[in-house]
Amino acid sequence: MRKFLLYKPYQILNLPQRISLPQSLLIPVSTIFFNRISLTSPVMSTCAFQLKLDPLTGNSEWIVVEEQDEQDEVVGNNQNTFLATTSYLDMLNDTYRNMAYRRAIENTITEPCHVIDIGAGTGLLSMMAARVMDEVSGSEVEDGRNVTAFESYLPMGKLMRKVLKENAMEKKIRIVHKRSDEVEMGVDIHSPAYVMVSEILDSELLGEGLIPSLQHAHDVLLVKNPKTVPYRATIYGQLVESSFLQKLHDLYSCEVEVSDGLHLVPFGSKRILGIKPKQYAMQCSAMSKEIKLLSEPFRIFEFEFSKRPESQREIDLHINTTKDGVIHAIISWWVLQLDSTGHIFYSTAPEWIQSSKNQESQPHISGFQNWCDHWKQCVWFVPEIGSLTLRDTNVHLQAIQNITSISFRLKSNAGIEESYHENNNAGNYKINLLPERIGIYGDKDYRTAFLTAARNTLQAGDFRFCLVVDDSVFLTIVLAHLSKTAQIISIFPGLKEKASAYLDSVANANDIANGRIEVLGKRVSSLSLNDLHGEKVDMIIAEPFYYGNEGALPWQNLRFWKERTLLDPLLSEDVRIMPCKGILKACAMSLPDLWRSRMSLNDIEGFDHSCSNEMLGACGNLHPTLNGPCLPYFVWQCGVIEELSEASLIMEFDFSEPIRHCFGKTKIVFTESGVCHGFVFWIDWVLDKRNLTVISTGPVSRYWKQGVKLLSKPVAVNPTSSSCRKDEISYTEIDASFNPTTGELDIKCNLNHSQIW
Structure with a gap:
């Protein structure tokens, strides 16, 4: 034992x-x-x-x-x-980042000294430092005392050891399997470091523990006045108007416009269902045509890595607007100055900043990079309907920085605008969802589809018990709105008691009588006829939406099928199931930016990383026998994209039957010439078989992530087979199988019968 x-x-x-x-x-x-x-x-x-x-x-x-x-x-x-x-x-494939760090490390380490690397990952920065140390020492240093790498996660630490060994660096770098803020002087390291290199930055800058790590480093690990790479980080922001960004947080205004009689956020309780007040990482360049810029970029906070940072601070900014409009959001990004001389920069700014002719507020054009997924811009949503402003108006913005994040408040002449105060009526009833879920709950077509399908189903028979098996408060209200006699039972596996309290608080606004809705605090697998008062279920319904699973692969929402199967003994003979079917679809796409970010690693600034490929899930430039993972992405945010084929049906999941193994095969014929980098997969949910009411989660939707399977090598395609060159193909075949035990979807692709996965 x-x-x-x-x-x-x-x-x-x-x-x-x-x-x-x-x-x-x-x-x-x-x-x-x-x-x-x-x-x-x-x-x-x-x-x-x-x-x-x-x-x-x-x-x-x-x-x-x-x-x-x-x-x-x-x-x-x-x-x-x-x-x-x-x-x-993705980070290791960011050549701009790698080159900038390499140049800055070469400029910073000018003599033999002790260097620490915080959050070392594969050890790339440590190896850069060790190589420079050999050069400035005039000989190879192999006692491991000059470069110390901190990496707390065991699997990554083991991978780093493999990378170091492949590059003959294992004797030059000492690895400590601890978080840097757990390291003790004299126990884990022998002396304070003169140089610190690190890359513990996220899209917001602070979210990976930058401030506490720097504080502990300056208190314990570093000499006084150390050298650091990066040297400085500056956060910039811009006021914007965007109807799309408004929809991602202002559900109340969308419901007023839809006017379908449902009130997920009734008047007086506007913030009872919304998003968490925080910055959200998004590829803002993908929506640049829908964004109206209301100000020039402005500087927010600056952080010098060579100094101990403050845990908290607030600043007041006065920003002059450049256009009339409504401030729906504040978009922010950061610029790294990697060396002390001010010659090496890296920026996460959106493309409209990169292409701007006026660089006075953003002078470091050399620091801009191509698309990458590991660092995006951030969006702070201005609550409710935003703030109306006129051109040449002075907007008073308060920026607040704590130990892990940055937040904002717009201020009026009378003080902080009322929209930033939580509604006292919300209390513990408030439910925070991701912006995409708020956006889809305010989407007219989405609401109409479910209302129509549910209405058609309810009119087809006498339903006594309707069961909502997922986390959809929306469908619970839909059923109560459409049927005044049916008893509605909701499970809420993720939202649990919060959903019950929320429904109680909005019942009057939706004309829901007491006792119409019952929330069961049990798993579906534990339900019995006693929980249903001895009655069998007449209708099962779901979006399907499971709280916390919003970013999953599309077929992982087939949990609905699994739960419907577990409920078999409790279902009436003529039970209605919505959705009644799921359809797995795919299309071929050109995804050069995404493919470049997921391609296999070889030489990175002179260091071999090929041993990392399998463990890190590389897709591109792999050996044909290796199978890269299928990963979830918002395809519309994946840089340059182009559909090269029509959507093709691969297999169907029939929810009227118990969950089972499913197999499918389809031929995808290319309709556009170009370079195919992979295939995008999604599920269309068929709500009403008779009326063909369908909710698609494909690339056309911005509210769902799709599954992306990248090719090991890009392939030139041409829809006209008769004119194809030998290096072009006109079609492909895809085989897929679904395992009901694991929930895994196995996908194989044959390009003209030459298997590539």
Whole structure:
């Protein structure tokens, strides 16, 4: 029997950096590190517990990730799956970032000294520092005392050791498997460092623990007045008007415009259903044509890495508007000055800043880069309808920085605008959803589709018990609105008690009588006839929407099918199921920016990273026998995109039957000439089979993520087979199979019968 000793009692959950996916995927999303005590040996070795969540059931379990021998070339499947969902690969494929860091490190390290690398990842910055150290020393330094790399996540630390070994750097760099703010002087490192290199930055700048890491580094790890790479970071912002951004947070105004009788956010409780007040990372360049700029860029905060940062500060900004309009959002980005001389920069600014002829407020044009996914712009939504302003008006903006984030307040002459105060009536009833979910709840076509399909279904029979099996407060209100006699039972597996309190608070506005809706605090697998008062269910309905699963792969919402299957004994003979069917579709696309960000790694600024490809989930330029992962993306935000074929049906999921293995095959004929980088997959939900009411989650929708499977090598395509050159193809075949046990979708593609996955 194994026994475990908790290594750091105060730090039970150790979340690796650069996680971009929701917690309800079938991947390990959080880690507890332990020291394992052998009963036969006094030597301790590290292992990890990781949380594995099943997307078809919502169940979770802790699994033990064993530490393998460092000589073992095999990477465990759990570690491989996890790191493939992070943004490490995209970051390492960012040539502008890599080159800027390399040049800055070369300019900063001018003599032999101690260098620390915080959040070392694969060790790229550490190797850059070690190489420069050899040059300034005039000889190779192999005692590991000059460069110390901190990396707390065990699988990434093991990958770093492999990378260092491949580059003959294992003796030059000392690895410490701790967070930098846990490191103790004299225990983990021998002396304060003269130079610090780091890249613990997210799209907001502060979200990966930059401030506490810098504070601890200056207090414990660094000499006084150290050198740092980066040297400085400056955050910029711009006031914008955008009807699309308004829809992502202002559900009340959208409901007023739709006027369908439903009130998810009734008057007087406008903020009871909304988004969390925070900055959201988005590819704002993708919506540049829909954005009206209301000001010039303005400077917000500046951070000098060579100085200990403050935990909190507030500043007042007075911004002159350049156009009439309504301020719906504040878009922000940052510029890194990587060296102290001010010659090397990197910027995350949107494309309209990069292409602007007037660079007075944003002078470092050399720091701009091509599309990347690991750093985006950030959007702060101005609450409710925004703030009306006229040209040449002075807007008073308050910026607040705490230890992990930055927020904003617009101020009027009388003080902070009322729209920023939480509605006292909301209390604990408020539900925070992602902006895309708020956007789709305010979408007229989406609401009309469900209203029409539900109305047609209810008119077709006498329904006594209707069961909402997902987290849809929207459909619960729809059923109560359309039927005055049916008893509505809702499960709310993710929202739980909050959804029940929310429904109570909006019942009057939606003319819902007391007792019409019952919320069961049970899993579907635990339901019995006793919970249904001895009656069988006449109707099952779902969007399907599971809270916390918004960013998952499309087929992971087939949890609805699994739960409908578990309910089989409780269903009436003529039960109606909505949606009644799911249709898996695909189309071929040109995705040069996304493919470039996911391509396999080889030489990065002179260092071989090819051993990282499988573990990081590389797709492009892999050996044909290697299979890259299918990952979820908002395709419309993936840089340059072009559809090269019509949407093709691959397989159908019939929800009138129990969940089962499904297989499908289709031929995709290219309709446009170009370069195919991969295929995009999604599910169309058929609500009403008779009237063919369909909700599509394909690339045309901005509110859903699609699954993207990239080719190992881009392929030239031409729809006219008779004129195709030998290096062009006119069609492809896709085979897919769905496993009802794991929820996995296995996809294979044959380009003119030459298998590429």
